[in-house]
Amino acid sequence: MTDVERVGIVGCGLMGSGIAEVCARAGRDVVVVEASRAAADAGLERISRSLARATAAGKLSAAERDAAVGRIVMTTDMDRMADRDLAVEAVAEDERAKLEVFARLDRIVGRRDAVLATNTSSIPVIRLAAATSRPEQVVGLHFFQPVPVLALVELVPSLLTSADTVRRAREFASGVLGKQVVHAEDRAGFVVNALLVPYLLAAVRMAESRTASAEDIDRAMTLGCAHPLGPLALADLIGLDTVQAIARSMYAEYREPLYAPPPLLARMVDAGRLGRKTGRGFHTYS
Incomplete structure (x- = not known):
């Protein structure tokens, strides 16, 4: 008890x-x-x-x-x-x-x-x-x-x-x-975000470089890897401002380039396109 x-x-x-x-x-x-x-x-x-x-x-x-x-x-x-x-x-x-x-x-x-x-x-x-x-x-x-x-x-x-x-x-x-x-040990990102955030940031960089559209990136990971949500839809659910804040904290701790927020993520946060909570991020929500 x-x-x-x-x-x-x-x-x-x-x-x-x-x-x-x-x-x-x-x-x-x-x-x-x-x-x-x-x-x-x-x-x-x-x-x-x-x-x-x-x-x-x-x-x-x-x-x-x-x-x-x-x-x-x-x-x-x-x-x-x-x-x-x-x-x-x-x-x-x-x-x-x-x-x-x-x-x-x-x-x-x-x-x-x-x-x-x-x-x-x-x-x-x-x-x-x-x-x-x-x-x-x-x-x-x-x-x-x-x-x-x-x-x-x-x-x-x-x-x-x-x-x-x-x-x-x-x-x-x-x-x-x-x-x-x-x-988890007291390290920025703990267990889940230390593994998850680099994956989300890699998807943002892929969209930024126009390797594939946001829709196709998410479709590839849901259909190809059986993930319930694609990485950009998941970032929208978490909130792009929160993803950026986590990435900044982890980069400050480790100085690993894979933790650095991509410019596209920063611009979207500056524009108020934060994901589901604002109705628009990498995808649009009703």
């Missing part, structure tokens, strides 16, 4: 809303903090739509859906994190923003042995832990989108994370949420 009953989540975008949903479905008391009321309302609507889909698919009863919604409190007040047993940072993949969140959580979360987790895709956990006075309580819990569907969580302790924090985080992810946990 885990002692984590009260969960706090900072950020309710695609990742934060998914984490909030699975925690609420697991019977936990969930508080979600967003920067504005509009963002909070949008996050709750995203969670409600996801729960409605699960109910329509027969994975959740109407009573279970309503109970899950009832366990979630949306707020703009970070002080609501004060009584949390586990606080998860799920803001944009921007190191400065994440450092600010961890500094505030350190001041606000009252339980001194509370687990402070980051959902970062690529930023070394130790850098975020250094923003707190309790680095032994900070750990990476990297979920995957869509969180209610994908079973994996990467558990990433820093050099200073205590064994007890690792144990409690693992028990929560596996025992409470039912996720499959893999352990």
